[in-house]
Amino acid sequence: MATMNEIPFFDMTRQYRAAKPLIDAALQRVLDRAWFVLGEEGKLFEKEFAAYLGAESGIGVGSGTEALHLALVACGVQAGDEVITVPNTAVPTISAISFANATPVLVDIDPVTYTMDPAKLEQAITDRTKAIVPVHLYGQAADMWPILEIAKKHGIRVIEDACQAHGALYQNQRVGTFGDLGCFSFYPSKNLGCYGDGGFVCSNDPELSERVQLLRNYGQRKRYYHSIKGFNSRLDEMQAAILRVKLPELDAGNRRRRELAKLYDGLLCKTPLTLPREVSYSESVFHLYVVRAPRRDELIEFLAENGVETIIHYPVPVHLQEAYNDLKIAPDSLPEAERAAQEIVSLPLYPEITEDEINAVAALINHFYRH
């Protein structure tokens, strides 16, 4: 059974072609101004994205990983501290914790939402716990109220990893604005992506926000006067100019992702796949359309043979990665995350994918399970 054409997991050229005149003009504006780091575009984008989120302020940084790293450091996380997050996240969440010299502590996920199970959170807290990093994975909000309540009770900071959830809602409020700091990635394939690396930290706490601002720029308040030890992690002007073109399209892109997810739902509902489920508190922005699939590896192979690219997000949970052997977390100790890693696969979904392509992917999946 053959599809019409190859169906890639993501095709960035479609988005660029649609926005080319505006993107090219924005880049030309930066070139003409010849000011490339910490300038007008960055300042305006920080205001615009913070306003979109409903946060008091926002700071453009070098990547999502650095957003998390700087947020942790701004919250005072240091060597010997523990930071709680989930085992099924993208490893960069954990990289940030490691580079803040803290120990990641992993709490298992809810098998329906793939986000932190708040019922398992409190037992992971010790007197060394300094922060909790819930991850709004695949575009769906983590269950924030119980997490915030537990954090408040124990006097622990909350840093949201919203790298996959630009514009997602938790009880009608945008994710990233619930915790002490909210972190975003603008990696090109994200719902709001630039043309390189980029990241963002938003906050309603002026003191924390100022600390992130200092940390991203060598710790200097005034040029060559350094009040704290800092880093170099800044969103450059080219990326900020591109993001300013793309931000006004974010909601339309997210709406389209939701429509296309519904289309998949309808076409796949008679297969044995477990489809993504939106829970009542969350409005997902479907960064990814993740299903659980019986005979998953065979299905992936069948789709690949027929020109459809799929990806597993993520095939190995953090605690089973070679790099994190030192956490000494035994296999089987985080069963939901481990089971998900064996069963999940992400199907192609992005605003510019055509309905014909989705129909073709779904037809192949229906065919696979009928035979």
Ligand SMILES: Cc1ncc(COP(=O)(O)O)c(C=O)c1O
């Ligand atoms: C959940 C999550 N956290 C953190 C990151 C790190 O973002 P970046 O790739 O911009 O460093 C990513 C992106 O890959 C992510 O998906």
